[in-house]
Amino acid sequence: KLPWAEPFKIKMVETIQQSTAEERAKWIEDADFNLFNLKSEQVYIDLLTDSGTGAMSDKQWAEIMTGDESYAGSRSFEKLKSTIQDITGFKYVLPTHQGRAAENVLFSALIKEEMVVPGNSHFDTTKGHIEFRKARAIDCTIEEAFDIENPHPFKGNIDLNKLEEVYKTYPKEKIPFCLITVTCNTSGGQPVSMENIKAVRKLSNKYDIPVYFDAARYAENAWFIKQREESCKSMSIPEIVKEMFSYGDGMTMSSKKDGLVNIGGFVALNNEEVFTVASNFTIIFEGFITYGGMAGRDMAALAQGLRESSNEQYLECRVGQVEYLGNKLMEFGIPIQKPIGGHAIFVDAKKFLPNVPKEEYIAQTLGIELYKEAGVRGVEIGTLLADRDPDTRENRYPKLELLRLAIPRRTYTNNHMDYIAVALKNVYDRRDEITSGYNIKWEAPIMRHFTVKLEKS
Numbered sequence: 001k002l003p004w005a006e007p008f009k010i011k012m013v014e015t016i017q018q019s020t021a022e023e024r025a026k027w028i029e030d031a032d033f034n035l036f037n038l039k040s041e042q043v044y045i046d047l048l049t050d051s052g053t054g055a056m057s058d059k060q061w062a063e064i065m066t067g068d069e070s071y072a073g074s075r076s077f078e079k080l081k082s083t084i085q086d087i088t089g090f091k092y093v094l095p096t097h098q099g100r101a102a103e104n105v106l107f108s109a110l111i112k113e114e115m116v117v118p119g120n121s122h123f124d125t126t127k128g129h130i131e132f133r134k135a136r137a138i139d140c141t142i143e144e145a146f147d148i149e150n151p152h153p154f155k156g157n158i159d160l161n162k163l164e165e166v167y168k169t170y171p172k173e174k175i176p177f178c179l180i181t182v183t184c185n186t187s188g189g190q191p192v193s194m195e196n197i198k199a200v201r202k203l204s205n206k207y208d209i210p211v212y213f214d215a216a217r218y219a220e221n222a223w224f225i226k227q228r229e230e231s232c233k234s235m236s237i238p239e240i241v242k243e244m245f246s247y248g249d250g251m252t253m254s255s256k257k258d259g260l261v262n263i264g265g266f267v268a269l270n271n272e273e274v275f276t277v278a279s280n281f282t283i284i285f286e287g288f289i290t291y292g293g294m295a296g297r298d299m300a301a302l303a304q305g306l307r308e309s310s311n312e313q314y315l316e317c318r319v320g321q322v323e324y325l326g327n328k329l330m331e332f333g334i335p336i337q338k339p340i341g342g343h344a345i346f347v348d349a350k351k352f353l354p355n356v357p358k359e360e361y362i363a364q365t366l367g368i369e370l371y372k373e374a375g376v377r378g379v380e381i382g383t384l385l386a387d388r389d390p391d392t393r394e395n396r397y398p399k400l401e402l403l404r405l406a407i408p409r410r411t412y413t414n415n416h417m418d419y420i421a422v423a424l425k426n427v428y429d430r431r432d433e434i435t436s437g438y439n440i441k442w443e444a445p446i447m448r449h450f451t452v453k454l455e456k457s
């Protein structure tokens with residue numbers, strides 16, 4: 001068998017700037033040691049997120065030129081709607097400006113005070129939109145997901161016992177739906193198996209609870225199902241996607257991931273009543289129901305992007321590139337989460353920097369060291385992100401201190417991956433010298449990681 005190579009050639013390039021170690025040391029200090037405060041020009045390879053950072057294809061750019069900007073009944077909306085219907089099987093479509101806006105629209109229709117929403121490690125904004133409505137997200141992810149070394153092939157799976165416990169504890173009026181996130185970003189870009197999705201549906205039917213998807217990376221999830229689930233090996237990606245969604249009542253989507261566009265989102269669902277209520281919220285929060293916060297041209301480019309992300313050669317290369325980087329890091333002995341996820345590498349910062357005390361933000365320290373070493377920007381998934389306990393105001397120390405290296409789609413080459421791997425190895429080689437981290441100089445009362453100001457300990 002031949003090795004995979006990119007199923008595209010490059011038609012346009014954007015220059016990115018290398019810098020010196022001296023410049024970077026000054027820039028990160030000026031940024032109060034917060035990677036979010038860096039200007040993009042100060043970053044050589046940006047792995048902060050895979051969201052909205054991918055490259056569009058020539059066909060998507062062609063759609064940009066022919067998009068229809070009509071306020072109502074736009075041709076581009078019709079195209080997007082029929083594409084989503086065709087791919088997902090859901091009947092109704094509401095466009096929104098991004099994923100969290102889709103959450104806002106759908107949750108406004110479904111979630112009331114004191115409700116609970118079980119699911120697999122809800123994403124931050126998802127949890128935020130649940131808690132904002134004075135409801136609660138209950139994490140029912142399988143235990144294997146919390147062991148970074150456990151090679152379980154579907155670490156995004158929902159533990160059916162935990163889920164049934166929720167269904168038995170609360171009356172069904174208090175459970176608006178169960179939410180399955182594919183792939184599960186919070187647990188490391190880990191997939192959910194078809195078998196698990198089917199079983200969640202079956203159990204939820206028994207208790208008469210709807211099932212929705214947070215589907216930002218559904219195509220990558222389908223790729224993993226095809227690779228790792230015997231019963232789905234001979235199915236095509238579109239067939240797997242259709243079957244996955246057939247077990248749900250609807251979905252929210254951040255199109256900035258598997259939609260292969262830079263901005264956009266949508267809600268898709270089957271229930272007419274929910275659609276009617278959600279339509280009103282779309283109009284209040286987003287815009288008229290045939291554009292919902294998106295330009296016509298952006299809807300047209302999204303329709304094309306959704307088709308492209310289900311292409312098998314694309315997915316093999318996409319997930320393969322993340323795996324390529326992960327394998328390089330493992331060859332160097334660098335501790336990362338296993339198995340390698342779909343959109344990012346998660347570096348185990350506690351194992352990487354054993355001499356930095358947890359009070360000094362280990363994963364953030366590693367992120368700063370990698371930036372200073374090579375101009376590569378990752379993001380902390382650790383104590384800064386976990387924030388303080390709302391009651392005691394004490395730091396919450398999560399089980400894992402991770403540095404996430406998210407890989408944008410179709411953006412960097414494997415030479416960039418080699419560069420990143422060597423950069424991290426260089427830091428790893430001098431890990432014994434890194435014995436201290438950072439203190440907080442200033443922080444916001446919530447979501448502090450975005451704006452926190454740090455100083456050297």
Ligand code: F0G
Nearest residue numbers: 049051098099100123125185216254256
């Ligand atoms: N759901 C998941 C699973 C996500 O990963 C994200 C965003 C959202 C919802 C929200 O979508 O950003 O379009 O409003 N994740 C990005 C990340 C920000 O870096 O992981 P959005």
